[in-house]
Amino acid sequence: MVQAEINIGILGHVDHGKTTLTEKLTGKWTGTHSEEIKRGISIRLGYAEMSVYFCNKCKRYSVKEKCDCGEKAEFKRKISFIDAPGHETLMTTVIAASSIIDGALFLISANEECPQPQTTEHLMVLNSIGIKNIVVVQTKVDLVSKEKAIENYKKIKEFLKGTVAENAPIIPISATYDTNINKLVEAIETTIQVPKRDAHAKLKMFISRSFDVNKPGTEIKNLKGGVIGGSVVQGVLHVGDEIEIKPGITRKENENPSPIVCKVESLREESEQLDEAKPGGLIAVGTAIDPALTKSDSLVGAIIGYKGELPEVVSTIKIKYEMIKRKDIENPPLKDSEILAINLNTATTVGVIVGLAKGIATVKLKKPLVNDKSARVALSRKVGQRWRLAGWGQLV
Ligand code: GDP
Ligand code: ZN
Numbered sequence: 001m002v003q004a005e006i007n008i009g010i011l012g013h014v015d016h017g018k019t020t021l022t023e024k025l026t027g028k029w030t031g032t033h034s035e036e037i038k039r040g041i042s043i044r045l046g047y048a049e050m051s052v053y054f055c056n057k058c059k060r061y062s063v064k065e066k067c068d069c070g071e072k073a074e075f076k077r078k079i080s081f082i083d084a085p086g087h088e089t090l091m092t093t094v095i096a097a098s099s100i101i102d103g104a105l106f107l108i109s110a111n112e113e114c115p116q117p118q119t120t121e122h123l124m125v126l127n128s129i130g131i132k133n134i135v136v137v138q139t140k141v142d143l144v145s146k147e148k149a150i151e152n153y154k155k156i157k158e159f160l161k162g163t164v165a166e167n168a169p170i171i172p173i174s175a176t177y178d179t180n181i182n183k184l185v186e187a188i189e190t191t192i193q194v195p196k197r198d199a200h201a202k203l204k205m206f207i208s209r210s211f212d213v214n215k216p217g218t219e220i221k222n223l224k225g226g227v228i229g230g231s232v233v234q235g236v237l238h239v240g241d242e243i244e245i246k247p248g249i250t251r252k253e254n255e256n257p258s259p260i261v262c263k264v265e266s267l268r269e270e271s272e273q274l275d276e277a278k279p280g281g282l283i284a285v286g287t288a289i290d291p292a293l294t295k296s297d298s299l300v301g302a303i304i305g306y307k308g309e310l311p312e313v314v315s316t317i318k319i320k321y322e323m324i325k326r327k328d329i330e331n332p333p334l335k336d337s338e339i340l341a342i343n344l345n346t347a348t349t350v351g352v353i354v355g356l357a358k359g360i361a362t363v364k365l366k367k368p369l370v371n372d373k374s375a376r377v378a379l380s381r382k383v384g385q386r387w388r389l390a391g392w393g394q395l396v
Contacts, residue, residue: 001272004049004080004281005194007100007231011126012107013116017139020175021107022083025063025185026050047083047282049270052076052185061185076189080281081105091121092387095343095378096301098125100206100231102280103133103192105184106165110172111143114155120328121389127164128324128392129376133192134168136160137184142174197279203235205304206346207245208282212295225265226294228285228304230346237285238276239264243304247313247368249293256315257368261307262287301347303370315368316354317342319361319377321393329383331390334361341387343378344369344395360396371395 010018026048053062053073060067067073082097098104104126108114115123126134138156141149149172160166169187173180209229214222228245237243241264248259266286267274277283285304293299303310319342323331334340338353340363347369355362361379373395380387 001269001274002075002078003269003274003278003283004078006077006102006192006280007080007082007282008188008192009097009101009104009131010081010083010107011094011104011122012137012139013109013112013118013122016107016109016112016116016119017137017175018083018107021105021137021139021173022048022081024175024178024181026081027063048081049281050079050081052079052189060182061189062182063185078281079188082282091118091125091389092341092343092348092378092380094122095125095129095380095389096208096346096348098129098131099343099345099375100208100233101131102195103135103188104131105135105137105188106168107137107139108156109139110141110149110152114152115159117328119159123160123163123165124324124326124389125378128378128389130164132164134165135184135187135191136165136168136170138170138172140174140176141172142177142179194280198234199236201234202309203232203237203241203243203305204310205232205237205277205285206230207299207302207304208346209284210294210297210299212291214291223291225286225288226291226299228287228294228299229282230285230304231282232277232279234279236276236278237264237267237283237304239267239274242307243285244307244310245299245302245304246310246370247302257313259310259313260289260293262289301345301349301367301369303345303372311371311373313368314365314371316362316364317351317369317371317377318396319363319379319393320359320396321361321377321379321391322359323391324389326388329388331381331388334379334381334391339382340390341380341382342369343380345372345375361393 055067055073057071171184207230211227245260247257250257269283349367351363351365354364377393379391381390
């Protein structure tokens with residue numbers, strides 16, 4: 001069984017073709033977002049896997065085992081795609097998704113003015129988080145004339161100047177007509193390589209989903225334990241490992257959460273069982289814990305590690321931060337008592353500023369976080385009805 005080696009995020013403005021392209025590449029529909037778009041600051045991430053093949057006869061990449069020429073193509077690798085919805089209120093989800101991706105497809109539609117609002121905002125995220133492995137995809141070229149497509153291409157090039165995506169390849173495609181999909185796969189293969197992983201690093205898995213997989217009415221003796229989904233970002237997780245999940249469960253209001261300690265009963269990726277899970281791909285961890293603790297994504301944002309190896313859990317954090325210069329909205333300095341949405345790894349919470357001094361904000365959180373000082377913290381503020389990215393920082 002081959003595990004996906006890498007997670008690639010699919011970013012871009014709403015309606016620029018993320019869902020359609022994901023389906024084209026993976027054969028799987030990730031677009032179950034609409035029912036889930038209920039305002040809030042967190043939302044499930046869609047994901048799907050793609051297998052990359054190479055035909056040695058016609059030297060072409062594809063996502064099909066059998067090449068169009070009839071030859072059996074050579075399997076290259078598996079990639080896991082993470083699709084975050086483009087809806088503006090859900091920027092915090094895009095930021096959470098970016099904590100588990102190693103590269104990105106950045107979609108820009110050929111039939112709209114470049115840039116659209118989330119085009120700008122998503123690039124801001126890639127830029128700030130430092131994701132350099134980017135392939136820019138100019139989508140829907142079938143909807144415009146050749147001249148318009150070239151003009152739009154130049155606009156895109158101009159827009160990317162001075163950003164992490166400045167030298168990224170730009171691949172014009174039409175998902176509807178299957179145009180240039182092979183070229184896109186080739187660009188992914190040459191541009192988005194598997195990052196160097198430290199095999200000896202301490203285990204760290206970020207949780208992005210959690211479920212109760214039992215149907216209502218299941219007899220107690222047949223109940224399955226809680227299932228946790230996410231990505232290992234360093235180290236290796238094995239079946240049989242004893243793990244700790246932090247922050248864990250809050251049993252009483254205003255009480256500190258206690259970590260969950262449990263054993264890994266099973267590991268799977270999509271429908272396949274694994275004995276161990278390395279970084280890359282979204283995996284599901286089967287446990288024996290009470291499924292009530294994992295249902296409805298209740299553990300999203302928590303971290304899995306080996307017992308005693310994860311940082312402490314805190315409900316007040318200090319962030320050394322910098323504001324983002326935004327052209328599209330006003331972004332004045334932070335104010336005392338201001339409410340912020342805080343993203344740290346896959347965790348999203350709301351907090352209030354209780355102290356500001358010399359570029360350091362002290363924030364009292366509604367939901368405690370694992371004090372992970374190696375991660376970048378995103379700060380969003382409410383502008384009208386929307387959370388807008390305001391700054392970035394590091395926990396101190
Ligand atoms: P998302 O919001 O970024 O996930 O965008 P969708 O994938 O839902 O696409 C938005 C709309 O554009 C849908 O109606 C798609 O059928 C259409 N669309 C996507 N890709 C193409 C394309 O390459 N050509 C054309 N003509 N339409 C496309
Ligand atoms: Zn071929």
